[in-house]
Amino acid sequence: MFIEPNHHSQPKQTSLGWIEVVCGSMFSGKTEELIRRLNRAKIARQKVEIFKPAIDKRYHDEDIVSHNENSIRSTPVNTSEEIVLFAGDCDVVGIDEAQFLDQNLVEVCNKLASSGKRVIVAGLDMDFSGKPFGPMPLLMAVAEYVTKVHAICVTCGSVAQYSYRKVTSQDKILLGETDSYEARCRRCYHLGDLA
Numbered sequence: 314m315f316i317e318p319n320h321h322s323q324p325k326q327t328s329l330g331w332i333e334v335v336c337g338s339m340f341s342g343k344t345e346e347l348i349r350r351l352n353r354a355k356i357a358r359q360k361v362e363i364f365k366p367a368i369d370k371r372y373h374d375e376d377i378v379s380h381n382e383n384s385i386r387s388t389p390v391n392t393s394e395e396i397v398l399f400a401g402d403c404d405v406v407g408i409d410e411a412q413f414l415d416q417n418l419v420e421v422c423n424k425l426a427s428s429g430k431r432v433i434v435a436g437l438d439m440d441f442s443g444k445p446f447g448p449m450p451l452l453m454a455v456a457e458y459v460t461k462v463h464a465i466c467v468t469c470g471s472v473a474q475y476s477y478r479k480v481t482s483q484d485k486i487l488l489g490e491t492d493s494y495e496a497r498c499r500r501c502y503h504l505g506d507l508a
């Protein structure tokens with residue numbers, strides 16, 4: 314369980330920002346963990362802004378919605394640079410589905426953190442083919458804190474880290490189709506249809 318570092322002893326103008334990454338496969342609870350951290354920041358009376366790529370229109374244009382229907386209002390962005398424009402004077406910046414944003418997100422997060430903001434980024438660490446996804450690997454490198462959350466393999470019940478695609482499309486992005494995926498462990502992922 315991630316516990317927020319305590320920076321209360323520092324006056325606000327000298328407080329340092331930092332980057333947290335929450336990553337994992339589909340059905341691993343990434344968005345739930347992002348929402349948990351953002352809600353705790355709100356309880357601490359911090360100003361929170363939440364962004365997600367405009368490409369992700371799975372459920373609702375403005376809400377981050379996780380699979381358990383916990384939701385939180387968010388702003389859709391087309392490029393990572395827009396996050397800098399919209400972040401304003403907030404204390405905490407949340408970004409969901411970050412794997413769909415451009416590589417410049419790394420610079421954007423560094424800039425926000427260096428200006429004193431807490432930046433929490435959630436996203437898929439690997440695509441369906443098991444390759445690092447979009448800006449996520451670079452974000453994991455520059456973040457102060459990285460949390461890898463895991464799903465449960467639907468085939469054998471082990472800890473799962475892969476998003477196995479059950480349909481044959483080779484498109485990297487197959488949106489709105491959570492039915493087309495299942496969480497699998499390393500062994501069952503590589504067994505494919507034989508698992």
Ligand SMILES: [Zn+2]
Pocket residue numbers: 466467468469470471497498499500501502
């Ligand atoms: Zn398995």
